[in-house]
Amino acid sequence: MRRLLAAISLVLLLLSGLTAQVMAGGQMPDPQQMSGVPLPTGDIPAGTVTVRVVRGALSNLVTSHPVELTGDVSASATTNDAGRAEFKGLKPGSRVKAVTVVDGQRLESQEFTLPPQAGIRLMLVATDPGAPARAEEDRRLADAPARNGIVVLGEQSRFVFELADGGMTVFNIYQILNTAQTPVEPAVPVVFHLPAGAAGTALLEGSSPRAAVTGDRVNVSGPFAPGMTLVQFAYTMPYAGGSLTITQPLPAAMARVSVVAQKVGGLTLASPQVAQQRDMSADGQTYIMGQGPPVAAGSDLTFAFSGLPHPATWPRNLAVSIASLILLIGAYAAVRGRHARGATIERQRLEAERERLFGQLTALEDSHQAGAVDPQAYAARRRDLIVALERVYAALDEAVAA
Structure with missing residues (x-):
């Protein structure tokens, strides 16, 4: 909450005295507490002072009533239908205060200096003789049972x-x-x-x-x-x-x-x-x-x-790209590794098959030379072994090319 109040205190040109009272306590302020307090505001030009005169409550306006400025500047104005007297064209830096008399009560504001970049709003609040009776009635109604309504x-x-x-x-x-x-x-x-x-x-x-x-x-x-x-x-x-x-x-x-x-x-x-x-x-x-x-x-x-301030995104994007590339290289290497291991195993199997077939062909030739095998059986068996060896050699050539 302290940080919030500090931020808002720096922009008083937007806020009003009512805001300050509301934030401080959470209850609607007594107009008498705001009486005579000058409030800078950017809603009106620099060198302008508006004085609102009310009797008791904010809604009880005092209209067509004279108000004076005294101090470095002397001026007078009359409140309008909104209960405000307006003073324009005042020199920034001047020290003044607002004065009026309502029902015999002399009301004075705090003395203030006109700021160079903002106007001033203030309020002068007279005592309302009927206020105590109305306050008692308001308290009675406030204690009544709740009714359906809106906020x-x-x-x-x-x-x-x-x-x-x-x-x-x-x-x-x-x-x-x-x-x-x-x-x-x-x-x-x-x-x-x-x-x-x-x-x-x-x-x-x-x-x-x-x-x-x-x-x-x-x-x-x-x-x-x-x-x-x-x-x-x-x-x-x-x-x-x-x-x-x-x-x-x-x-x-x-x-x-x-x-x-x-x-x-x-x-x-x-x-x-x-x-x-x-x-x-x-x-x-x-x-x-x-x-x-x-x-x-x-x-x-x-x-x-x-346009919010934030760290540059390219280092993060570059890091993500490098990490992705590393993962792709790793995946490729893993696939290649598995493929290489598989190719080695296959080549070893083919070489073993080649040696087995060569062994059978050599044994067949030896039996044929010794006259221990039928010529027709020899020819058929020799043809089968030659075909099988050709297939093995073709497979070995493909393995080497891969």
């Missing part, structure tokens, strides 16, 4: 890809949201099926105790309380060549696809679900930042990486 994967869900020895580490951060006021039990269990080849799957610190790794999947049992349930896990995808494709099925609808990938050399990322991406450098590292539109439940997210 979604919130906008703060994201995927972080980090190169490691012999593979790519994939961090999955899922913000499972129940937007109802009572606990819900989804009709379809929330199960994250792991991509083929995933190894070493483990839950990360801060994950809900309802999550468990079982074989090739991560199960998240219900019911789900109102608000957010955080599930974080990681696994390693081994690869040997320069490309790798990861497919992740989604058990619930995802509000937005967010991707952070460590970039080394000419690494590229292609995904039909990532509509926008760009490279960004931070602390000497380069990252691919990608975002995409909502994705329906049951869809497969596909991330195709190419």
Whole structure:
């Protein structure tokens, strides 16, 4: 988990304060805790500050309300229908803070310096007098029996890809949201099926105790309380060549696809679900930042990486070729050896047969000279021995030629 937080801390231009709070504890943060905290972001141009004013809850916007910047720059703006006051064209390096007064409460942000390559978002949160009563009602509903319902994967869900020895580490951060006021039990269990080849799957610190790794999947049992349930896990995808494709099925609808990938050399990322991406450098590292539109439940997210760093394959291929050649030579030598041994045995047999036939022919000639054999029998027997010897000599000639 520490490695994950370090990677994400280097790309603050993508993240928001809500992400940081979610990752730290797993519960939806109190807006008062985020009040006045400046957050760099690449979503708006450098030299721009947006100030969102709310009363109690994030959904309770304060519109048409004056906000001021003080410090090296003095400026004023009015919140729009989204509760935001926007200040543009500010000089990077200036130190400022935002101030407003809501219902007699003076709200001030932390003093901050405008960064040279990013804009600043911040929020000022006023106390809502009716908040305690609503909080009590929310607690009552949260303790009610679970009902059938649905959950979604919130906008703060994201995927972080980090190169490691012999593979790519994939961090999955899922913000499972129940937007109802009572606990819900989804009709379809929330199960994250792991991509083929995933190894070493483990839950990360801060994950809900309802999550468990079982074989090739991560199960998240219900019911789900109102608000957010955080599930974080990681696994390693081994690869040997320069490309790798990861497919992740989604058990619930995802509000937005967010991707952070460590970039080394000419690494590229292609995904039909990532509509926008760009490279960004931070602390000497380069990252691919990608975002995409909502994705329906049951869809497969596909991330195709190419240009991955890997050892050259020609030494391995050469070694395999040499080994194959050695095996072929050995097999040929074995066959030739067996053939040679067989030929030697056959030649020895033919030579023995030749000597036997010569012996019989010599004995026949001696009997004929002594008048001990009938002339007709002698002629027939002599003819047979001569034919047999001719066959033996022909076979010996073939053996020598082979």
